[in-house]
Amino acid sequence: MAKQALQVIFIPHRPVPDDAEINKDLSPAFDILLHHWWTLNVFPRAPGLQALWRGKKYEDRFTQIAILLWSSQDSSHAFFTSPAYATFHKVLQPAMNGRHITWQNHALLNTTGIDDVAHLKATLNSPAIEVALTKVVEGGVAGYYENFSKVVVGILNEDPGCDGHFISPLIENPQDQLLLINWKSVDAHHEEFEKRPGFKACIDALFTYYKEFVVPWHIVELKLVYGSL
Template identity: 55%
Template sequence: MSSSASTPILQIITIPHRPTPTSAEIDQELAPALSILTGAPGLVAAWKGRRHEDKYTILLLLLWSDLSASRSFFTSPSYNDFNRVAQPALRGRKITWQQHAPAGQWDLSDLAHLRSVIESPCVEVALTKVVEGGVAGYYDGFRRVVSKVLDAEPGCDGWWISPLIENPQDQLLLINWKSHSAHHEVFERRPGFQQCIDTLKDYYAEFVIPTHVVELSPLFGSLP
């Protein structure tokens, strides 16, 4: 693998907005903060969606030119401005942004796979904590079984996986589903789902509880 210092970095930001009557109100309240963010040097592209499980929670997917670009923004006065103007919409809730993963380092996380996930009506976000020493076995099982099951699943149109920079034992798995029900109502009833669980279960440090991003749309830039 190449150094993450020169590799594009995908970051996930979770913004727990206060409950509002309409999504338009959320967009209006967050617009000043997002304007600051999209002006950050080194930001290549950004997408915004909402969490299916909580329609008031906004998720941002950011692609940075490299890790230093993200670190520069989140340690700069601009992030202080971003956080300050976002606070009235949060009502004391905290933004989560410490999730970075290299994009394009190898075959499981290349930009082609990322592109297949970004263009999605429903993205499953599964942060998988792997047992100590089990990452190599986890990747082997994913390549041999899970990737093939997902590629053959009619309701799945792509996937992407990469280790978190904050802790490489933790894996960020994104899966493109045609809908939320295509995952939970259809796929989880198929034999392939159990094949995936049986292949990877010994590598899970804890049970994976995924979330889903819907209404994902471009906010800034585009994939290279």
């Protein structure tokens, strides 16, 4: 049975005074994604989209984030190689004003033991999601996961500001990891957790596996707008 695939999309848009204006510009594109593409009968075997969340990048108020859950990697590829995606991309352009969408971030569910639906649900139901797209040294993934499980999981589970986590290798390059952490707030991460001994213990446990030091960012105001887990 095919595994579900999680996709994180970055949509940097033109500066606007309020969300209503940009959401109006983005609406036609999301209508294609949510309602129309499977009716084109281009890829009739693609199971399609199961859930969609939308939010914002905390560190850049002119970037929206979409998180998509597909029934399989194939169903995501079916959309992004279909004529419907050409239309989707075209209708996005007035909102983006020359900026570029990034959609090549996919991770399969149920590959690591801490990337199942329960972990995903606990992570996405969050006021502030830390996103750490982590590049691991060649040959270091097994050791990275061993230390993550031995050290980091316990620290996150005990931290009062953390309410869940999810980590899985990216399909595009399994040396790269998609780590999502549910924090009660951005300050619970940066101002509280990073001042505790547990933060240093996490860094010490993983440091030798970093290909480059990861700079995390956050998704805020994430809301489920279609489907369910």
